[in-house]
Amino acid sequence: MNLERLRKRVRQYLDQQQYQSALFWADKVASLSHEDPQDVYWLAQCLYLTAQYHRAAHALRSRKLDKLYEACRYLAARCHYAAKEHQQALDILDMEEPINKRLFEKYLKDESGLKDPSSDWEMSQSSVELFYLSHKLVDLYPSNPVSWFAVGCYYLMVGHKNEHARRYLSKATTLEKTYGPAWIAYGHSFAVESEHDQAMAAYFTAAQLMKGCHLPMLYIGLEYGLTNNSKLAERFFGQALSIAPEDPFVIHEVGVVAFQNGEWKTAEKWFLDALEKIKAIGNEVTVDKWEPLLNNLGHVCRKLKKYAEALDYHRQALVLIPQNASTYSAIGYIHSLMGNFENAVDYFHTALGLRRDDTFSVTMLGHCIEMYIGDSEAYIGADIKDKLKCYDFDVHTMKTLKNIISPPWDFREFEVEKQTAEESGLAPLENSRKTPDSRPSLEETFEIEMNESDMMLETSMSDHST
DSSP, X not given: OOHHHHHHHHHHHHHTTOHHHHHHHHHHHHHHTTSOHHHHHHHHHHHHHTTOHHHHHXXXXXXXXXXXXXXXXXXXXXHHHHTTOHHHHHHHHHSOOXXXXXXXXXXXXXXXXXXXXXXXXXXXXXXXXXXXXXXXXHHXXXXXXXXXXXXXXXXXXHSSOHHHHHHHHHHHHHHOTTOHHHHHHHHHHHHTTTOHHHHHHHHHHHHXXXXXXSHHHHHHHHHHHHTTOHHHHHHHHHHHHHHOTTOHHHHHHHHHHHHHTTOHHHHHHHHXXXXXXXXXXGGGSOGGGGHHHHHHHHHHHHHTTOHHHHHHHHHHHXXXXXXXXXXXXXXXXXXXXXXXXXXXXXXXXXXXXHOTTOHHHHHHHHHHHHHHHHHXXXXXXXXXXXXXXXXXXXXXXXXXXXXXXXXXXXXXXXXXXXXXXXXXXXXXXXXXXXXXXXXXXXXXXXXXXXXXXXXXXXXXXXXXXX
């Protein structure tokens, strides 16, 4: 018996609101899997959706799943709440969680064969709430577009369900063609797939329907920015700003346009203003939303040669999202401009460990290794292959670096170059025959060589969540 096929059948019946059919198969799956926690959870969920609240709560609590897993605990509480047993619901929610949620996710991944621990059945509290709210709305108000809008938002929230989201959002707009929020969410479902034309078409429709709301203008501007049409992006961000001058997300995007136009001081002003607004809002904006803003403050400070401040902003961003390759790359780039090539190599190496196809990091890493080796007397005369052995690079990166890095210097030639560089106060990027007076500064050399003006800028702090 193929349990995975039966599990998919349960999900399909739930998606189609055929709860009795879903319950029938969920009961079979739970029996066949010897009451696997995942399958018991889905069985309890089906019982809840068929208004069998006590049976659903018993299915979870009799097996103590409400004490082990957060999703099960919350569902058990919802069952008691629906049955008007409010105190019992509160008692369950007040229990201390004995096992960390991360262990639960690992258990699911290892034992259930689930590749994605954030799949439908193991949901965050907010998505769980939206799941139950949307299905309750559909049961009570099937002719109201808000009900289907809620279902569509749920599928957008859980991720990788954009087709499902569009199906329900289309139903909402069919019931009421002038329902603007559904058009915005419909645009989001395309935007996350980089379908810019279709996303903008939906946003323009929303703009016509939601006069006086800045959100359609903001998202239209974002799409124009992503398609490198900065003039139109600036125009729509300006309209959004005139409607909502205190919105930090709009302020941030105006700063991005200023950055792309090379107006570093203006960009810094807008970014700092956005940061102050977010701090004033407090918990209404989740901290991970700050990360692109902090990185962009780092980029603009780098442009203004405020290297210490730039590093500080990037490190703050790294605290919020530790596994962002772009942040490591940005820190490495600043270290390279400061002449700290050993530190730069370490950060570019880390960036490549997180994202191997990062062309910018690979190229900069090659240049920085060359500069670092050139500054290090211990490496003089060594073969390039031996030099690279100091770093644990994969085969592909090694081949790329060997193509970037120039052949070893002749010892006497290196001494002459080193002396010339010391006299001019500059460090050469390549082994050239230029005179000291004809050389650009180290920062100018890297800027010209890499042409990095916008490639590392994070163009949006505004995600497409609903």
